[in-house]
Amino acid sequence: MKKRNLSIIKWVFLEAVKKTGYEADPDQIHVEKIKEFRFGDFSTNIAMLLANKEGKRLHEMAAEIVKHTKSDLFEKVEVAGPGFINVRLEQKFYTSEASEWLDDFDGYLKDFFNLTEKKRAVIDYSHPNIAKPMGVHHLLSTVIGDSIKKIYQRFGWEIISDNFIGDMGTQFGKLMHAIKRWGNMQEIEKNPIPALQKLYVQFHMEADKEVELDDEGRAEYRKFEEGDKESRKLWNKIVKWSLLDMQQIYDRLGVRFDHMNGESFYEDKMQVVLDEGRKQGVIVDGEGGSWIIKPDDPEDVPVLVRKSDGATLYVTRDLARIKYWQEEWSPDLMLNVVDVAQSFHFRQLIFAQRKLGLTPARNEHIAFGRMQFADGQMSTRKGNILLLMDLLDESEKRALTLVNEKDVELSDNEKRELARIMGIGSVKYNILQQSRTTNITFDWDRMLSFEGNSAPYLMYTVTRAKSVLRKAGLKPRDCRKHSLDLDLDIERKLMIQLMMYPDTIRRASEEFKPNHIANYLYELAQDFNSFYNGNSILQAESKDLKASRLMLTALTILVMEDGFKLLGLEVPEKM
Numbered sequence: 001m002k003k004r005n006l007s008i009i010k011w012v013f014l015e016a017v018k019k020t021g022y023e024a025d026p027d028q029i030h031v032e033k034i035k036e037f038r039f040g041d042f043s044t045n046i047a048m049l050l051a052n053k054e055g056k057r058l059h060e061m062a063a064e065i066v067k068h069t070k071s072d073l074f075e076k077v078e079v080a081g082p083g084f085i086n087v088r089l090e091q092k093f094y095t096s097e098a099s100e101w102l103d104d105f106d107g108y109l110k111d112f113f114n115l116t117e118k119k120r121a122v123i124d125y126s127h128p129n130i131a132k133p134m135g136v137h138h139l140l141s142t143v144i145g146d147s148i149k150k151i152y153q154r155f156g157w158e159i160i161s162d163n164f165i166g167d168m169g170t171q172f173g174k175l176m177h178a179i180k181r182w183g184n185m186q187e188i189e190k191n192p193i194p195a196l197q198k199l200y201v202q203f204h205m206e207a208d209k210e211v212e213l214d215d216e217g218r219a220e221y222r223k224f225e226e227g228d229k230e231s232r233k234l235w236n237k238i239v240k241w242s243l244l245d246m247q248q249i250y251d252r253l254g255v256r257f258d259h260m261n262g263e264s265f266y267e268d269k270m271q272v273v274l275d276e277g278r279k280q281g282v283i284v285d286g287e288g289g290s291w292i293i294k295p296d297d298p299e300d301v302p303v304l305v306r307k308s309d310g311a312t313l314y315v316t317r318d319l320a321r322i323k324y325w326q327e328e329w330s331p332d333l334m335l336n337v338v339d340v341a342q343s344f345h346f347r348q349l350i351f352a353q354r355k356l357g358l359t360p361a362r363n364e365h366i367a368f369g370r371m372q373f374a375d376g377q378m379s380t381r382k383g384n385i386l387l388l389m390d391l392l393d394e395s396e397k398r399a400l401t402l403v404n405e406k407d408v409e410l411s412d413n414e415k416r417e418l419a420r421i422m423g424i425g426s427v428k429y430n431i432l433q434q435s436r437t438t439n440i441t442f443d444w445d446r447m448l449s450f451e452g453n454s455a456p457y458l459m460y461t462v463t464r465a466k467s468v469l470r471k472a473g474l475k476p477r478d479c480r481k482h483s484l485d486l487d488l489d490i491e492r493k494l495m496i497q498l499m500m501y502p503d504t505i506r507r508a509s510e511e512f513k514p515n516h517i518a519n520y521l522y523e524l525a526q527d528f529n530s531f532y533n534g535n536s537i538l539q540a541e542s543k544d545l546k547a548s549r550l551m552l553t554a555l556t557i558l559v560m561e562d563g564f565k566l567l568g569l570e571v572p573e574k575m
């Protein structure tokens with residue numbers, strides 16, 4: 001496979017290291033762009049790695065590597081700071097990269113990632129609960145999970161999405177009991193979700209007064225678990241209604257799943273897990289006839305996999321899921337994009353799965369924080385449940401106001417379509433642009449603005465770039481035979497930022513963090529805008545310069561559009 005992009009730089013240094021007689025681990029070598037780029041284009045940590053390993057003086061190590069570095073692609077190589085090695089590359093290097101990139105974008109990225117074997121991941125995200133409206137944490141999981149899926153696909157993996165919907169659990173017993181007691185089937189059929197929601201709330205209110213109600217709900221659930229025909233029928237209806245409701249949200253978000261194996265799918269798949277665990281002696285008797293897996297450290301809590309009354313638990317269904325994933329797909333990686341509040345559950349799950357030997361795959365809990373609303377920004381109309389539909393409506397409405405304020409030549413229909421793309425895109429981008437490991441703030445004014453790190457800003461930038469090529473009557477690929485002229489600082493800066501894209505994808509997938517892509521795109525958009533505002537492209541001083549600038553514009557479009565795809569954003573035609 002051909003070496004491309006930053007891996008060429010890495011390769012040149014690895015060759016130099018070979019000549020010094022030392023050995024470096026390619027996976028630990030990083031090539032980063034230099035912020036103060038008058039010091040060079042890229043810098044590498046290779047000397048630090050080796051000096052540490054060999055116990056040599058950093059400066060000497062760096063000098064030795066530089067002495068052996070030979071490449072006609074490098075205009076300048078020098079030791080900088082405490083022991084970084086900085087390089088500045090010849091224009092011809094950028095030209096040949098840019099042409100190949102424009103010629104075959106997919107192939108270019110594939111060569112860079114250089115996956116030698118087929119890798120497969122399975123991912124669970126979204127997983128709302130049936131018979132309840134989707135919560136904000138489900139929105140976060142949906143948006144983050146879907147982006148991780150797309151990033152992995154881009155990275156060259158096969159990735160299967162399987163939505164572990166919560167379609168079991170005692171809430172069903174309660175709801176079924178409430179339907180029987182206060183519900184009117186005809187009315188529910190008309191508008192199921194709010195009707196069911198009301199009944200659920202009513203149940204909880206009445207249960208405060210009438211303590212027996214909880215027991216009755218549990219009894220109802222037991223009937224269902226034992227396979228009572230009537231409860232099964234009612235349950236089927238509830239599931240069907242809820243799925244229709246969820247589908248509307250998925251359609252608006254443009255999210256699709258390969259599978260929707262909810263908790264009930266595993267009902268008949270838990271017993272073997274339990275039986276095998278018993279046989280292995282991993283699952284043992286706990287208190288009062290329950291079944292548990294003992295922790296390694298006796299101070300820790302055991303994992304309860306079967307209650308004393310014989311009932312299974314959430315963790316038991318998750319264990320059956322892991323066994324099923326393994327048998328069905330034998331993946332290299334399993335991902336669970338779930339609220340940080342469930343960290344304890346996942347620690348127990350991953351521990352139990354390991355003890356039971358259910359899979360050799362790496363299994364990761366991809367945790368994310370809470371959504372924090374800027375004060376007074378979220379109207380929670382129906383009780384204190386925030387309906388996602390309302391949130392999306394509100395975002396599109398605000399986007400339309402923004403579009404109308406702007407002086408754009410669009411028909412009313414085009415404006416509405418743009419507002420839809422911007423509204424949905426802003427909700428997604430706002431989530432993805434923040435690090436998932438901290439709380440995620442939600443602020444309409446910041447999200448829906450043409451300035452700053454926002455979806456409208458990025459969308460505006462890419463349509464701007466596209467209109468340049470449109471005016472020139474070119475498609476990005478048409479610009480591949482040009483040659484780059486990076487005399488101006490901003491041109492060079494833009495090209496260097498473009499070159500960082502493949503490595504950003506790699507990093508985002510390795511860390512399961514779409515915010516690396518989002519923030520990368522924001523920087524790229526800023527660079528492109530400075531380039532665009534400060535220089536004329538179509539009216540450049542010479543034909544060659546115009547061709548070079550068109551090439552930079554074409555690359556920006558390709559990268560921005562690709563990055564948008566990874567974040568699940570649509571690109572508007574005109575703005």
Ligand code: ARG
Nearest residue numbers: 124127128129164166336338
């Ligand atoms: N349905 C659950 C909830 O809403 C989340 C499921 C998470 N996924 C999992 N594999 N446990 O809390």
